[in-house]
Amino acid sequence: MPRRLTATLRGWFPRPFAGLTKRNLLREAGAGVTLLAIAVPLNIGYAQIVGLPPTVGLYALVLPLIVWALTVSSRQLVASPDAAAAALVATSIGGLAIAGTADYLSLVLAQTVLCGALFLVAAVFRLGFLADFLSKPILVGLLAGLALDILVGQVAKMLGISVPPGGEFFEKLLALVTGLGAANVWSAMIAAGCLVVLLLGRRLAPAVPWALVVLVLATLATTLGGLEARGVATLGPVEGGLPELHWPVVAWTDWAAVLPSAIALFLVGAGEGLLVSRAYADKRGYRVDANRDLFAFGLANVASGATGSFAMGSSTARTAALDQAGSRTQFPAVIAAVGATLLLVFGTGLLEHVPGPAIGAVLAVAVLPLLGIGDFAELWRRDRAEFAIAGVCFGVTVVFGSIVGIGIAFVLALVNLARRAASPDIDVLSLDEYGASSAEGLPLGRTTAPGIVVVRLAAPLFFANGTVFQDTVQRTVEAAEPPVRHVVFDMEAVSDVDITGAEAFARLRSWLLEHDIDVSYSRMRHETRERMQHLGLLHGEAVHHSNREALAALGARPNPRPNPGPNPGDPNP
Structure with missing residues (x-):
């Protein structure tokens, strides 16, 4: 192995948990409990968006989180499946296999491993700048399109209406509209109550894990009121046990088929992750290494794919929640991993009666910021051309799906770059x-x-x-x-x-x-x-x-003018 590469890799395995001391140990452990409380309901919901069992979302909280905490340079960035990644996985794999089948799961795992490999390659060759290629208007439009697709599915879940899993946006929308007459009143009431608690609670006491609170309350209401017999859907039996290490076995043609979506996951994950990592490092006064963070993303995704879960990105919401809780290290990730392990071994029976409408409400509130209504308004005020780029990305993603949306985003980025570069001063x-x-x-x-x-x-x-x-x-x-x-x-x-x-x-x-x-x-x-x-x-x-x-x-002399005195910073004295 070349000496330079050896030195680079050695620099990516630093002393873990930088900033952890005896004085802040208890606070960091408490932040880990908070992270677990936030992550469990969201990861279960994201697994359902992808079309996989709830335990698949919980698997992402075990080995991937530990690997992440031991290798990342950021002291605060939280790695996890997120809404954008879940939507990308669902829309890309949904066209290759039927959701819920063994082939579908194998393709998801292959996609996750391939995404991790792209992160590792980008880290070794210091290609972090590629993530910056997706400008803000492109990301705003792309994520808004993904969020709208998710919201249609979650509104259907909140109303107890069945929509085709992994279907196209307009197919889901048609199923939702035509199924309104068959909506379940009890499901709608549970969802409405959860939405009120989530939205008001987040405003009045943002430090409280309201997602966990509403799931507990909704589960109690469903069980005590016998609402399952009245048509309210629940998670049902959840398989317990720890994740097992295994490698996705698929044909070479299938690896090639998931490559475009893996590239899309890499770009979106790297773009958001590096931006959030840098923002919190500046805010809290420590240094980060973008390429080492890419390396950590790569290892976390490979670990996720090898233990039966799906793509890992970064969570802005969870990072903000831990920052508000006073966390300044990666120790909470380890606490959350331990808690998830205990839940998988001893507590999956607690999840059996969690109502689907409550999960839909949690996810709807979680993805609502991705619609970027404020970002669109800001783009409209500041630059109509940038607004148009965001609008095109949004429309293409909604109509043609995430992969085509990413492709169009790159074309627009190239056009925008060429337009600016072709008119230099x-x-x-x-x-x-x-x-x-x-x-x-x-x-x-x-x-x-x-x-x-x-x-x-x-x-x-x-x-x-x-x-x-x-x-x-x-x-x-x-x-x-x-x-x-x-x-x-x-x-x-x-x-x-x-x-x-x-x-x-x-x-x-x-x-x-x-x-x-x-x-x-x-x-x-x-x-x-x-x-x-x-x-x-x-x-x-x-x-x-x-x-x-x-x-x-050439014999020319400057015109006389008042001399303001020497300027040491003048580049042309």
């Missing part, structure tokens, strides 16, 4: 100013001094803007009076040059020389100079340390 510097002055709105033929143009591209020179830069400089030179005889390229902001950009620059340089215009450079980075020499763009032209030096060499 190209500045013509004034003779009497240190900084740049944008040429936009100024006469096209503006020059720095008679016969001299100092031009600066405020971006790397690459395929998206090379031709734009070439055309802009040519038009500026052609329109100048008197004719331009010297062009100085200020290279301060050009951090890289690719092949296509180099070809455009070579054409521009040839055009300038054909018109008897000399070329020189100023403020060129050492790396950029080596890159341009490698690409054959430098042919002995002068390279000056500053624009003033370049202008002095």
Whole structure:
């Protein structure tokens, strides 16, 4: 194994539970109980969204949580299945196998392991930046589409209406609308009561695990009132016992079939997880390593797939709840894992009579923030183009599903990136100013001094803007009076040059020389100079340390102006 990789991996296994002391041990243990109380009902609900038994959701609280706590750099980020991951799994695997069958479970496990492998590869090759490729408008639209799909299913569960598991959004919506006449009144009453308690309780006492409270109360009401006999659906017998280690055995074609959805899970999980990890590290004053967090996500997902559960992402809500409880370490994850183990061994009988409408209410409240109504309103106020991107992602996800939504999101991200990169700031510097002055709105033929143009591209020179830069400089030179005889390229902001950009620059340089215009450079980075020499763009032209030096060499002098005194931070003294 290469020495660098060995050192990298050694850095990803630090002393666990950083920040844990004797003084905060009791508080951290209490936060672990809180985490367990929040996680049990939600994980059971997410397992039902996926189309798997309740115990599958509980399995994610055992080995994956322990692996996560021992390897992650963040002291607070909580790893868990979440609503977005559950919806992605359900919609992607639902088209490949029938929910609840052995083949369906095998595909879910294969998808989870493959997702974990993608996290590990991204960590080893330091590809965390890929997660940032999904901008906020794209994530807002994508998650809102997934949330709406979940809500339709949960509203049906709250009303006691049967909808096709794993079906398309409009198929579920049609089943919900046509089944309204057969809705169960008792189910609706339980769901309404749970919603009132959840929404009011979260506002009045957010530290209380209201999801657990409503499940306990609803279970008591269902059992004491004999509501199962009146048509209220319950979980039924829940299989107990610890998860067993096994590897998903599927055909190679099935591995290929789940790859696109595994990539989608990786991107959404990494994008949200790294953002939340960084936000809490900044808030609480400690450092995190994004690539080590990716490594922890990878190990947690592999452990989840190998113990019979589904994809692990990050939970913003659970992280916020533990932060509010005063937790500053990963020790609560271990406490929650121990509690989940005890529940699986001794307490699954307690889950048998939990009513489905109550679970639907818990999940509906949990996914409601994913609709992003406030985010859509903010995008509308601040940037209509970004709002349109979010709207397209939302519509595509609802109509065509999560995988197509992710694909369209990437296309939109590329289009948005290309649109911005293709319109870089190209500045013509004034003779009497240190900084740049944008040429936009100024006469096209503006020059720095008679016969001299100092031009600066405020971006790397690459395929998206090379031709734009070439055309802009040519038009500026052609329109100048008197004719331009010297062009100085200020290279301060050009951090890289690719092949296509180099070809455009070579054409521009040839055009300038054909018109008897000399070329020189100023403020060129050492790396950029080596890159341009490698690409054959430098042919002995002068390279000056500053624009003033370049202008002095050409016989130009700045206009006199009041001297404010020396500025040590001035990049061009």
